[in-house]
Amino acid sequence: MITVYHYMTVAAILFAMGTYGVLTRRNAIVIFMCIELMLNSVNLTFIALSSHLQNMDGQVFVLFVMAVAAAEAGVGLALMIAFYRNRDSIDVDDINLMKL
């Protein structure tokens, strides 16, 4: 029998892996993909709990998370293109324009 804890465990593992990726990778696009991985693990938790508690609120929240992720994808990738045009790199170590 699959319980809600199974799904939450998978979501926790995916979230921790996303955290590791965000903290270790240098490529800004890969960091962005790791953030998407973390958002998806949260979505899995929302839907698992929504299915367990038998109401719709969690699934409506997942729709809003997806809307925010889509907006983030558009703006984030536009930022990366603008940065690449200035520096010829999207390595996050090169993003130091505001450093003293």
Next chain:
Amino acid sequence: MELIFFYLIAIVAVASGFLVIRCQSPVNSALGLVNTFFCLAIFYVMLHAPFMAAIQIMVYAGAIMVLIIFVIMLLNLGTEARKRYTTGVVWSAIASLLVLFNVMYFIKRGRVTGAEGDITSYTVESVGHVELIGKALFTEYLLPFEIASILLLVAIVGAVVLAKKEV
């Protein structure tokens, strides 16, 4: 049988997530991420949320991943340079293990409680998932829905302004 299937999909999802964080080439990471999205869509179907699975495949695996791969190919990114390899990996591993330990501790020790609704899997099958979502979205969550639409509009305008030539 269902449990074996669950474990199979879970292993594939975690392995694809591992590919996302370990692959040298961003394109390989993107392919692993698509695989993870499909595994999560299968989970949504198993959780009686078929509309969410369809949205997951269309929005994430369809739209967002195409955008990411398009940018990867537009910028012509090769494999990551390994020369500037610092000791941050150890601390990052400790931090992520701490996150994992915390979350697992709460999952193991806690009990899931809350306001139980009346939308069972039978209701989803008889009424229809899309209708239930639509009813919740346009009655109870109408204001957040409108705010999300304004957010998407602002994001479109912002993306166009940011990616223009003379910035």
